[in-house]
Amino acid sequence: MRLLIVGSLGGQLTAATRIAMDKGASVVHADTLETALRTLRAGRGADLVMADVAIPIAALIAALEAERIHVPVVACGTSTDARAAVGAIRAGAKEYIPLPPDAELIAAVLAAVSADNRDLVVRDEAMLAVVRLADQVAASEASILITGESGTGKEVLARHVHRRSNRADRPFVSVNCAAIPENLLESELFGHEKGAFTGAVARRVGKFEEASGGTLLLDEISEMDVRLQAKLLRAIQERVIDRVGGAKPVPVDIRILATSNRNLADAVREGSFREDLLYRLNVVNLKIPPLRDRPADVIALAEHFGRKYAEVNGVPHRPLSSDAKRELIAARWPGNVRELENTMHRAILLSSGAEIGVEAIRSPDGARFEARVESRPADAAARAAQTAEAVTRALVGRTVADVERDLILDTLDHCLGNRTHAAKILGISIRTLRNKLNEYSADGVEVPEPGTARIAMA
Known part of the structure; x- marks a missing residue:
C-alpha cells in the first residue's frame, strides 16, 4: 500500500509513519499541501493520504477534486483537538486518527482503505480452474482480459495476478473506464501538460506513467470511446504515450490487465470496439463463471463475509443454519459476489439467535429472500425431465x-x-x-x- 503523509514530521507523526511502515505501507512524506499536490501530479501515486490537521484539510480535498486526483484522505492530530477533528470530517476526510498514534487503529485504517485486503475466496472447482490458469500466466508479461458478469470479482482476480507476477513489488494502478467522463479519460490515462485545456493548472502524470514498472488495470474497458481506443492501442504496442498537450512521447514500462462484463467479440461486430485492440488485450482470457454456477463458492464466501461483518459491527459470529445455506445456494445471484456480500451484511445485522437462520436472508427492501429466487437449478432439471417424459410418451x-x-x-x-x-x-x-x-x-x-x-x- 502507498501512503502519503502530509505535514511536519514532529515526534508523534513520525511515530505514525513508523507504525505504517511496520504494517507494510510504502510511505512518502510531503511537508506542505503544495508539495503533496506536486508529488501526486508527478505520478508518485498514493492509495491513502494521511494529513495533519495543521494542514488546511478542506483546501487539500478541494484541490484533489479540482484536479480529479481520486485518493481517500484521513486526518490526524492531537486527541484533545476535538474542533479540528470535527472540521476535518466535515471537510471530507474519511477518518480521524488521534495522536499519539495507536498501532491497532492505524492498522485498521490502512486495512479499511487498502484495496489489497480483498481476499480471493475460492472453493468451487469451476473457479479453481480459472485461478490455476491465472497463476500459470501471472509471471508472464502477457496482457490478460478478465471477463465475467458484473460483481463476479474481476478486479479481485486482477490484483491476485499482480501479486503473483514479477511486478508484485511495483504499483498496481486501476482505472475505471466507465466511471470517468469520455472527455477526461484521455487525460486520466496519459496525463497532460500545463495549459493543455481549461483547468490544467500544472503538468499531471497519467495512470500509464504512475503504473510504470508495475501493472495497469483498465476496468470495464468496453465502455471506452472507440476514438480513444486507437491511442490506447498505440500505447500498448509501442510502450510510449503522449500527454495531452505534450510535444514528445513518453516511454512506459507496464503490464496491461483489462476487464469487461460485455462480450467484446459482439462489441467488435457492432463497431463499438476495435478488433486489433481486442487481439492485443486478449492474449490470455480469464473467464469468471457467475456465482450461480459456483455453489461451493457461495457458502465459502457467505461464511467469509459473515466473519468479516460480525467483526466490523462488533457482534458475535454466528454460523449459517442448514436452511440458510440451502436458500443461498438456490438463489440466482444476478449481482453475483457483490450481491452476496450485501446480503450477508444484512443477515449479520438481522440475526439474533445462535445461527443465521433463513429468516435473516432478506432482500434490501426487507422481503423474504426466497420470494426473489427467479429460477432454481432444481426447477430447470424438473422441466427437462418433464420434456423428456413428454417425448417418450409421444413414441408410445x-x-x-x-x-x-x-x-x-x-x-x-x-x-x-x-x-x-x-x-x-x-x-x-x-x-x-x-x-x-x-x-x-x-x-x-x-x-x-x-x-x-x-x-x-x-
Missing part, C-alpha cells in the same frame, strides 16, 4: 421401424440430403443408410436428394 404405440425411419429422414433433412454427413450423425455406415433409403423409396416415402430438404406435408 409406434413401431421401432416407424421411429427409426422418422429419425433417419429427419437427420437427412437436417443435413440437406448429404448422405455421408447424416450417416456420421446417426452412427451407421453409408451402405446401411443407402439400403434404408432404398427401402423407404420402394415404399413410396419421399427421400430428399443431396442439396435439398423434404417438403413438409400438411
